[in-house]
Amino acid sequence: MKALILSGGKGTRLRPLTYTGAKQLVPVANKPILWYGIEAIAAAGITEVGIVISPETGEEVKAKTGDGDRFGIQITYILQEQPAGLAHAVKVAQPFLKDSPFILYLGDNLVQGELGLFLEHFQSRDLDALTLLCHVPNPSAFGVAKVDEQGRVLQLVEKPLDPPSNLALVGIYFFSPVIHEAIASIQPSARGELEITDAIQSLIDQQKFVEALQIQGWWLDTGKKDDLLEANQIILDTCLTSSIQGQVDAASKISGRVQICAGSRIINCTIRGPVVIGNNCHLENCFIGPYSSIGDAVKLVDADLEHSVILQGATIVGIHQRIVDSVIGQRVQLRVAPQRPKALRFMIGDDCQIELCQ
Structure with missing residues (x-):
């Protein structure tokens, strides 16, 4: 069993952050989003992992993530020249798979x-494909599945105007090698991409064994700012343990689960x-409220924040x-003049310098 992680694309919904970096490397609770998937795959016992990268951000992904040693796996990087669809990424990765x-x-x-x-479940049922599904309030924004009472997938539709259900396709799939034949048989969609939903539908039409399971917990697609903040909140709620390795003076007050690194x-x-x-952060005269993640080497002086990612x-x-x-990007410099504005709310990209004056 192998794994293929997609880490390409242009990340248009997270701009301006992703003008200068890969969206999969944006941190949630101070860890790149991509690494959560890698850790989950490693925990499932899979050690051969391919990561599909783009020309724009591939080198950054490679430099940050490395060869897999830190996760106990072996990573092979696979270049996809253009973001031509999920099925196209699988096609490009076929020599690895x-x-x-x-x-x-x-x-x-x-x-x-x-x-x-x-x-x-995938292995014990000897399936050709297994899709994961999640109930969503806005199924038209996703690939959607129609499933019978036995869990067999009857139909898949990509971002339908009239959804056959409210079961969205979670971005995790299990495939047998027969998927390569299905991908070879499909044509680009109206948006010019090879859709993985079309390939799975081809398997369904051929009476292959395609099933679906609904996830019982949360699923987060971190493609937008508010999604990223929600993911940060949930991970801090469920995974954070208290640990203070840095220096905290006697005048500071810390409550709840707080992690301060060396x-x-x-x-x-x-x-x-x-x-x-x-x-290596410096915080002085600050209030830091719940659900905040502050990255390495951040300087905060006379600042108040909460529910934010720095x-x-x-x-x-x-x-x-x-x-x-x-969400405030890498190396941003944000300062304010003595006269205070009424409110502040930001989505700031990397390398910006901002001074608020009245």
């Missing part, structure tokens, strides 16, 4: 639950968890109005 069954995992997805349980200094701050603060190397100084529901 060969005749092995595999998991197809979209690298910007987060799913609660163990992949091993789904893998066991080399960080906390001076005269109030921190209410769940909060994670990375390595990426590596950012500097925020002199902002007493609370920053909420914000």
